[in-house]
Amino acid sequence: MGFEVWPEAIELGELFNEHGYELALVGGPVRDLLLNRPSHDLDFCTSARPEEFEPILRKWGHGFWDMGRKFGTLGAMKRREDGSEIGVEVTTYRSDTYDPDSRKPEVNYGDSLEGDLSRRDFTVNAMALRVPQCEFVDPFGGANDLQKKILRTPVDPEQSFDDDPLRMMRAVRFVAQLGFSIEPATAEAITNMVDRISIVSAERVRDELTKLLLSDNPHAGIEALVDSGLADEVLPEIPALQLEMDEHHRHKDVFQHTLMVLDRAIALETGPDGPVPAPDLTLRLAAIMHDIGKPRTRRFEAGGKVSFHHHDYVGAKMTRKRLKALRFDHHVVEDVTDLVALHLRFHGYIDEPWTDAAVRRYVRDAGHLYHRLNRLTRADATTQNKRKSQMFSDAMDDMEARVIELKKREDIDAIRPDLDGQQIMEILGLEPGPEVGRARKHMLDFRLDNGPTDYDAAVAELKRWYAEEA
Structure with missing residues (x-):
């Protein structure tokens, strides 16, 4: 299988190899390579520990960051000759365990690329490319699933979603982004486990919903969100639009109408x-x-x-x-x-x-x-x-x-009133208070009804109104 791989990935792989460490491009960038889609950031995993590969990253790139250090992740930017930049993140092989009441993993370092791939969300994201040798690694049939355009978990779906319930939201988001369908056993597991989404923070759910809506086909994503039962948990107002129509169909199917309006x-x-x-x-x-x-x-x-x-x-x-x-x-x-x-x-x-x-x-x-x-x-x-x-x-x-x-x-x-608050107070001899607010509102209504007027006409209208109010 041939790949036209980012030269930065090859270069970084050679540096890790010189130090005796494994490095592999993983996840979205590998998937995008097979789909001929652009990727602006590259994700890698490695056999090295963060303290071991930090000097390599610092020397290779610039703009080094380590916000993910506690999860074994470090990052850097690389400036190209044409002035553009590419970002990379490198993570030590992982073998996570999860607290059943939290989606935050307890980070345990793994010892193999295959083990790392087994803990990823879907098979299409569980493919890797060892660099610099460009050896394709696909232990769970991700390339085949990619060709079939289906989303399937590398391990038992109930175990996968129990470990990290946010993966259920990612599934419907990928339906919108990639045009894929959810494999039946995976879809059934989502429907059976929708209540697990409650342990995920609102911010993480919001981020997935935002990505879904900003995708090429949010219509399909919203349908998947509703069909899976996830919408009942995170956006219940949408499935509630599936009103039973009266026998004479005197009003539209509001849910289908909503999807049409979205399109x-x-x-x-x-x-x-x-x-x-x-x-x-x-x-x-x-x-x-x-x-x-x-x-x-x-x-x-x-x-x-x-x-x-x-x-x-x-x-x-x-x-x-x-x-x-x-x-x-x-x-x-x-x-x-x-x-x-x-x-x-x-x-x-x-x-x-x-x-x-x-x-x-x-x-x-x-x-x-x-x-x-x-x-x-x-x-x-x-x-x-x-x-x-x-x-x-x-x-x-x-x-x-x-x-x-x-x-x-x-x-x-x-549009503003032809007289401001200070002028109103001076003309009517008022102190600051609710009456000034009412006068300003009237002058705004007058401006909206009549268009701009000169100062004298505005003063005359203000005095006329105030005399009637008094």
């Missing part, structure tokens, strides 16, 4: 210089969360109709709670929550085009999320009725064109 939103992401560069975590999270308020708000109305009144606001509260529990960054939590809350806002425009004041309010309320909100709104219009679909698209085009025209005349992205 459509991804298709609306832009190039690197556009307003929503792909892949966009915020937009993709909003797409899968936008309708999670529907199960709680579903009502069967007279005449057989089904309603989901206020599912946008209910869903926004649910979104904030779930994303906070998963330890997403504060700005991600707030942005996704706002998108869910606003995702129905545009729909009134179709029946009756808005005034300029309403357009200004839409842009102001959307703020920096304006382009994402428009894409989420377009993605959510999944009707199969061509006439309705065209009407919706035309209305959105019209609104966006009006925003462009308004922006030529005024800075609607940064």
Whole structure:
């Protein structure tokens, strides 16, 4: 089997060999070699202990780091002639044992490459390439599984997932990233053991979910997450979308609709210089969360109709709670929550085009999320009725064109009242307090309704309002 191996891997292998140590390229880089996919960082394992190979790494590269020393891992960077860099991490052969109530391994050094490979998550990641001799090592049939595009554990799957439950999340993530399917016995073990995911930290689950959503095919990953039962544990709002439809099918399958919205939103992401560069975590999270308020708000109305009144606001509260529990960054939590809350806002425009004041309010309320909100709104219009679909698209085009025209005349992205708080207090003779806040809110509403006005007109409006309030 021939490989075009990174020259840095060969060079490092020769250095280890000179000192009498084994070195092998392992895991993702080997898998990517076989798939002809690029790898920007290289992972190795070695017979040497960290204190033995540290001098080799320090001499070979630069930017040495040792954050993983307690796990037997050291790393370095290598600068190439073209100015690019490649990162490497080297880990001593491992033979881990796990505490049943924790996914943190007790590190025991191993004595063989094959033993190290046996403790890896899937056979496609349990292949190695000894360097510098480029000897391919595949004790568990990973290359065959790679060809078949299946995920299988090197050892008994229940033992593997019991040792490290996070591997179950990695399985569904690889479905999305690599387009693989989960081998039946492995899939069955995941379904039987989903409750074990509870010992994994929210941050680790979040990281796997993020990688899934930013992959080439998050649709398949979300389906695998739900089918496996893992979603019931880590993102229960999504399987809850699988509502039983009434016998007349008066509403859509919300789960399938959500997956369609996800696909459509991804298709609306832009190039690197556009307003929503792909892949966009915020937009993709909003797409899968936008309708999670529907199960709680579903009502069967007279005449057989089904309603989901206020599912946008209910869903926004649910979104904030779930994303906070998963330890997403504060700005991600707030942005996704706002998108869910606003995702129905545009729909009134179709029946009756808005005034300029309403357009200004839409842009102001959307703020920096304006382009994402428009894409989420377009993605959510999944009707199969061509006439309705065209009407919706035309209305959105019209609104966006009006925003462009308004922006030529005024800075609607940064609308402020024509009078600030200090001016309001001076004009009305007020001290700081709630009354100033109410006056400022009125002047903001006045600005949104009427566009920019001169100072005298703003003062006259403030005095008129205050006289009525008094």
